Amino acid sequence: MxxxxxxxxxxxxxxxxxxxNLDIDGVQRLIEHLISGGVHGIFLLGTNGEGPSLTYELRKELISYSCKFVAGRIPVLVGITDTSFLGSLDIAEHAKKAGADAVVVAPPYYFPISENEMIEYLECLAPKLPLPFMMYNMPSCTKIHLTIKTVKRAKELGAIGIKDSSGDMGYLNSLIEEFKDSPDFPIIVGTESFLSETIRKGGHGAVAGGANFVPGLFVDLYNASVQNNHLVIDELNKKVKYIYDTIYSVGKYESRVTKGIKSALSVMDICEDHMALPLRRFENGDREKIKSYMNEI
Structure with missing residues (x-):
């Protein structure tokens, strides 16, 4: 199926x-927290997962333990994006062996590439993948904004959907419009504040970073959006805005969102907030701010 x-x-x-090293107990606690919050799947080794900063060995360890702990209860998606073509395939093969359900493909980063080069890359990669693959548009990190032409070619090559983290609502709407007659090709938004609008326009869900620490909030917002319950949507969107204004606004660097999520989880005693270099966790003052905001949440 x-x-x-x-x-x-x-x-x-x-x-x-x-x-x-990998905090194995923290992985298990986090997965149980997510599943008990009602999430519909998990995405490993994405931007918030610090995937590119981790060794291949640690990535594989995370995949293996996560699949073991999930035990088939929800789909597991694994990010395989890498500067190395063979490195991406190696992680994909491991994901298959570990029991993951799909892989996630973003453009290889570092070198700026053209639309044609990206399509040729997919034409080489897709036939070799051992699992279904989902596309991932993350122009702020990859130096390329996936065009509709590229996404259509990815679908022809077997892609089962796309996650858009461009933050561009106009582009997101164009994706929804282009694939509105393809319900088996879901459009998933990566900008969590766009969730309710995405569902209203015909999209299918969100890869929401805040769902790491408040999964129930985003599950409830998704359900309310599907049901078109405006009163509940408005109330829950206020809570999402509060997260943006507080947890995601601590610190002065672009990495503050990932740092804020990890810090929030440390306040909840789910896992520590240690980061992979080059990122560093918040200092004591900022960690205290996160703690006070989490008390409010």
Whole structure:
């Protein structure tokens, strides 16, 4: 049966120990927290998962333990984006062996590439993938904004959907319009504040970073959006805005969202907030701000 993705799929953070190893107990606690919150899947090794900063060995360890702990209860998606073509395939093969359900493909980063080069890359990659693949548009990190032409070619090559983290509502609407007659090709938004509007326009869900620490909030917002319950949508969107104004606004660097999510989870005693270099966790003052905001939440 073809995997159909929808709902809330958190981009799971990667719990780490102080010495940079995988926090296995933290992984298990986090997964149970997510599943008990009603999420519809998890996405490993994305941007919030610090995937590109982790060794291949640690990535594989995370995949194996996550699939073991999930035990088939929800779909597991694995990000395989890498500067190395063979490195991406290696992680994909491991994901298959570990029991993951799909992989997620963003453009290889570092070198700026053209639309034609991206399409040729997919034409080489897709036939070799051992699992269904979902596209991931993340222009702020990859130096390329996936065009509709590229996404259509990806679909022809077997892609089962796309996650758009461009933050461009106009582009997101164009995706929804282009694939409105393809319900088996879901459009998933990565900008969580766009969730209700995405569902209203015909999209299918969100890869919401905040669902790491408040999964129930985003699951409820998704359900209210599907049911077109405006009163509940308005109330829950106020809570999402509060997260943006507080947890995501601590610190002065672009990495503050991922740091804020990990710090929030540490306040909840789910896992520590250690980061993979080059990122560093918040200092004490900022961590205290996160703690006070979480008390309010």
């Amino acid at each position: 073809k995997l159909v993705l929808k709902g809330i799929i958190p981009p799971m953070i990667t719990p780490l120990t102080a010495d940079g």
